[in-house]
Every structure is written in structure tokens, then in C-alpha cells.
Amino acid sequence: MADSNAKEPTLGIQSSIPPSGSSGNTASSVREEDSVPFTYDMGYENRGDFLIFVFKDFGGSEADRNGTEYEVQNLKSVAENWGFPTRSIKVHWDLSEETFKDELNIWAGGNHEKDDCVVIAILTHGLEDVLLTKETRFPIGEIWKCLKGCNSMEGKPKILLIQACRGEQLDEAGNESSTRRLIRSPDVIAGGTKKYVYEYIYPEEPDYIVMYATTLYFKAIRGWLCRYLLEATNVARDKGWDLMNQMTAVARKFSSECCSVKKYPWSHDRIKVTQSPEIFSSLRGKVFLHKGKGEN
Template identity: 75%
Template sequence: MTDSNARETSVGMQSAIRPSERSGNTASSGREEESVPFTYDMGHENRGDFIIFVFRDFGDPKWNRDGTEGEVRNLREVAKNWGFPTHSIKEHWDVTEEKLQDELKQWAETNHEKDDCVVIAILTHGLEDVLLTKETRFPIGEIWKCLKGCDTMEGKPKIVLIQACRGGQLDEAENKSSSRRLISSPDVIDGREKKYVYEYIYPEEPDYIVMYPTAKYFPAFRGWLCHDLREVTSIARDKGWDLMNQMTAVTRKFGSKTGKHGIYPSYQEKIMITQTPEIFSSLRGKIFLH
């Protein structure tokens, strides 16, 4: 489960990320260091926390996220495959926006000096730049804002998985020509169109990797991301894959999938569409979670 290299003793960047191999002391060590591949230190005392925020109940059977229990089961397996013990998996179901922010802020105020990393997964409805609770919509940037200032996680990986739609534009799968239809529809949830555009849909700080199940402006099928992550992470150890290799493998699996989606406004007409995950990374090294 842990990196076999010796651990640095200092806190912060030096303890969390290091070269995978050393080239010795030379006069040009600064330039050489820049060219050496780095690997984050996964040899701390604890793997860290695996935090899951699940939103199932939206007050209307039409909008409830039925079947999300299967997503959570798959994420528990992902956590296991990534070396997180059961007690480190923390689930929060149908919390308010305020409660979500409080949980993240409380986590950020805790000492994580002995942790390797953190995983935060959010399963909900979404639009282009916002995520939804039952009562409210909140900018995705609120997640990064809540995590800021956690000094004991400086230089350590923050892994974020967001299972949510990001818009209503549809990419028709059955038409493979360059003129295939891109079918647009308003960003509508529970009969309300989106009225605000928020910034900071990606973190500005280093050491983040964020995976969305779909590209910006497009919908996401429920369950695909968590299911394929479970399958890929189950073989990652034998393959020797780092985290980016694993996420790339998930993207490749998506490439062979299509699903039916209704067309706005009635959603009665359905077409086959494709879906491609998006990966954002500000990592400064490789992550081996096995």
C-alpha cells in the first residue's frame, strides 16, 4: 500500500512530493531536478479521508437521483482499491449547502500531517458551473474555497470526483460525420433555468486533480463514472498505473459507450448520445494509490 522510498521528515512540499530517483549532487542539480519525474509521498501513517457527499432526494420523483446507492457502493470499492480503510470513508447524505461547506471547512481545520492525500466525491445534479442541493445551487468554486488554508495538506494531493451534469447540450452518437447534431437546450433543473454564471470551476492552487464525468455544457449519465472507476482501480495495482493512467483508462472506457437521452422540452424524443469525461490537473507529480 505504501511507497517503499524513505520518507522526508519535514512538513509540506518536501515531505509530500519528491523525485522518484536521485541523480546525485552536481553543480547543475537545480536544472536536473526540474527534469526528474516526481512522485507524491504515499508513505505517511494514514492514507487520508475519502469523503462522499450524496444527493438523492430533490423533493420530486422526477428529479430524485434514484439508483445513487449503487454509485456509493462502487465508490466504497474505489476507496478500498486505493488503500483507504473503511473507517476513513465518510458519507454525507442529502445535506444542505451550509452543512456541506461546514463539513469541508471542519475537515480543513483538522491536522492532516500524517495523511497521504484526500478524496472528495460529490454525487448530485449540476449545471455548467453550479452543483445542486435540494434547496439551493452553489458554485463549484465553493469547494476549493472551503479547502484553502489547510496547511497540513500543503504539497499533498487533493482528488475530487464530481458526478453531475454540466449542461444540456447533446452530442449525437449515431451521426459520426463532421456535421453531426449538437442539440442545445436551456440549463433547466426543476423547471428553473440557470440565471447566474460563476467562476472558479477549476481550482487555482497546485496539487489538485478533478474528474468530471462529462465535458462542460453536456449532461452526464448517472453511474458511469463510479462504475468504471471501480473496474479500473481493481486492476491498477497489477498494471502499475498511477492515478492519471487510471483516469485515462476510464476515459477510454467511456469512448465505447452510448446512452439514450431525451430532447428538451418534452424529453419524449430520445436520441443516442456520447459522453466524454474531463480531467483537470494541477498535480506536480505522479500518484500511486496502491
């Protein structure tokens, strides 16, 4: 329950213009929150934590996510652009599923009343509705369950970056049609049918923004999300872009790129593919991240 004595604005969101100061609004008056743009309050003592979970080792040269060190390096630069001091950037390598959840629960159980926001980046393999560790696969919804109990982050932006495949499809570039052509239908597998039931692949609560490296059913090219996000945050420092503007710039950059990959792992044929990231948002206002919080 919200504290009735808490100072306004509540839930970590503030109006982009000062309130009128009048009290006792009439029934015909339009509520301020319905008529005024909002921005999240980024004036707390700390910027918050920037958590990076990296899964590189999958037990073999083909399966290992080689080169992910460059993704981490780019994410650290993104964190710096967004005003996170070095002490707030915490990188975890090749955790088990149990330890990964433990780390999220430990973080969620901490006191973050003085923090502006949190960023959680996950770099791994994935399928339609699961993420992979070396030994297991777990539903993406487990992430939201871990974060749901963090009362001190209520009303504050929770930013998630997920670099992982979300299926086996390849998005071919250079098709005559502007629509995607699936190599095989996700609804027909080995001559039979498979019904996909997805639960909790998006958070149900407000104040989340999630950027998936690719859309549902499709593979993700390693490195693109972190590299293009860094490019966008470099520009944002001078342009004054809010977070959604930056993520839109990332999506635009994806649309102009393609690369050559094997059509099937067992074949020698190569095709040009592109990729489209997906942005999910339940934010209730704009998020302005900038450099200058704390000491590096």
C-alpha cells in the same frame, strides 16, 4: 511559509530516484526538480480520508437521483482499491448547502499531517458552474475556497470526483461527423443571447486533480463515472498504473459506451447519446495509490 528546517523532500513530493547527495550546485547544473520525474510521497502513516457527499432527494420522483446508492457502493470499492481503510470512508447524505460547506471546513481545519492524500466525491445535479442541493445551488468554486486553508495538506494530492451535469446539452452518438452536434447553442437561449462568466470551476492551486463526469455544457449519465472508475482501479492493482493512467482508462471506457435517453424531458423521442469526462490536473508528480494502508 515553508519550514526551513523541514526535511527533504518538501511539499509531500519525492523524487522517483535518490538525490545525488551533493551540495553546492553550480550555476550550470540543472536543478534536480527540473530533470527528474517526481512521485508524491505516499508513505505517510495514513492513506487519508475518502469523503462522499451524496445528494439524492430533490423533492420529486423526476428530480430525485434514484439509483445513486450503487454509485456509493462502487466508490467504496474504489476507496478499498486505493488503500483507504473502511474507517476513512465517510458518506454524507442530502446535506444542506450550509451543512455541506461546514463539513468541508471542519475537515480542512483538521490535522492531516500524517495523511497521504484526500479524495472528495460529490454526487448531485449540476449546471455549468454550480452544483445543486435540494434547496439551493452553489458555485463549484466554493469547494476550493473551503479546502484552500488546509495547511496540513499542502503539497499533497487532493483528488475530486464530481458526478453532475454541467449543462443541458446532449452528446449524440452515431453522428456522421465525429464532431459534436449541439441540440441548441449554449450562447443562444430563447432567441436572445447569454454570456457565461465562469469563475473558479477549476482550482487555482497546485496538487489537485479533478475528474468531472462530463465536459462543460453537457449532461452527465448517472452511474458511469463511478462504475468505470471501479473497473479501472481493479485493473490498476495488477498493472501498476498511477492515478492519471487510471483516469485515462476511464475516459477511454466512456468513449465506447452510449445509451438511449429522451431528447427533451417533455417529448417521447429518444436518441442515443454518449459522454466524455473531463480531467483537470495541477498535480506536480505521479500519484501511486495501492492497497495496504491501515486496517479495514
